[in-house]
Amino acid sequence: MTVLAVVPARFGSTRFPGKPLANIAGRPMIERVWRHTVAADGIDRAVVATDDERIANAVRDFGGEAVMTPGSCRNGTERALAALDALGGNAEIVINVQGDAVLTPPWVIGAVPVAMKADKEIAMATPAVKMPPETEAKFREAKAAGEIGGTTVVFDRSMNALYFSKTVIPFQRNPEAGTPTWQHIGLYGYRAETLRRLVALDPTPLEQAESLEQLRALENGIPIKVVAVDYRGRSAWSVDAPSDVTEVEAIIAREGELVP
Template sequence: MSVLAVIPARYASTRFPGKPLTDIAGRKMIERVWRHTSAAEGVDQVVVATDDARIADAVAAFGGQAVMTPETCRNGTERALAALDELNSTAEIIINVQGDAVLTPPWVIGAVPVVMRADASIEMATPAVKMPPDTEAKFRAAKAAGEVGGTTVVFDGNMKALYFSKTVIPFQRNPDAGTPTWQHIGLYGYRAETLRRLVALDPSPLEQAESLEQLRALENGIPIRIVEVDYRGRSAWSVDAPSDVAEVVAIIAREGELVS
């Protein structure tokens, strides 16, 4: 069962143009994500899907593989499918890894293909991590201050997603109940046929309300398996704006590199 990992990477960005080529402690952002993905268990091939020759050239310079995809791709999901088709790949599982997830450990990325290889009934999967109390408190404070980044998820007893939200769910009316808050990690695994079905669907009402593509799957009856992961003491952070770069560099200096 072949697994293709696709890292969508656009040069144009309203908040952070050229973000994939940003230097992060001596390595370009896209190289860091490529290295972490290449080290993940269960991944057979890694490609960067881009629409810009500058990114493709940078990937080639560090020894990675890039594939050119149309500028008309509206999101990473469409770009992942475009890469699959451009490569004429026969991969049965496609892992979509966000190009700005510079601190996502290889074992978190690899958890998704491992679970999907083991259970052929899983159409789509994505990881989540249980927030420790101090992290949850900071997360809630950031949301209260108006920050948009960061997504939470709730799921049933069979680890099937019930809902994803940019707000903090569930609402803790009774904090003493000890119900955990789970942070969603933005990478996805799809069966090839599920990816095609998802891209063919129109954007759904909840997806448009929350700006979360995964809600399109839930609204159209595509189940999403939540994969519980553990960062093993590592910090989770993504680069959404230029101000995030210094924080990521500080984390790497403090905790060390994920891969050599």
């Protein structure tokens, strides 16, 4: 069962142009994400999918594999499919790894292909981590202050996603019940046929309301298996703006490199 990991990377970020090439503690961000992906279990091949030769050249310079994809790709999902097709369309599972998830550990990335290899009934999968109380409190404070970053998820007893939201779900009317809040990790695994089906579908109302692509799958009856993961004491942070680079570098200095 062949697993292709695709790291979509575009140069023209509105808030942070050239973000994939941002220097983080001596290395381009895209190199860090690629190295974490290569080190993950269950990955047979890892590529960076881009429409910019500057990114492609940087990837080749550090020994990675880059695939050129059309500039017309509207999102990472479409770019992942374009990469799959550019490489011959032979992979059975495609893992879409966000190019700005610079602190996502290899064991979190690998949890998705491992789960999909173990259960052939999984059409689509994504990881989530249970928030410790102190993290959840900070998360809620940030949301109350108007931040839109970060997504939570609720799922049924079989770990199938019920809903994803930019708000904090579930609403804790009875916090004494001890119901945890799960933070969604923006990484997806698809069977190749599921990826093709998803890209062919039109955007859906909830997807457009929340600006969350995964809701298109749920609204069209495509189940998403939630894979519970543990960061093992590591901090999670993504790079959305230049100011995030300093925070990520501080975390790396404090906690060490994920991959030597």
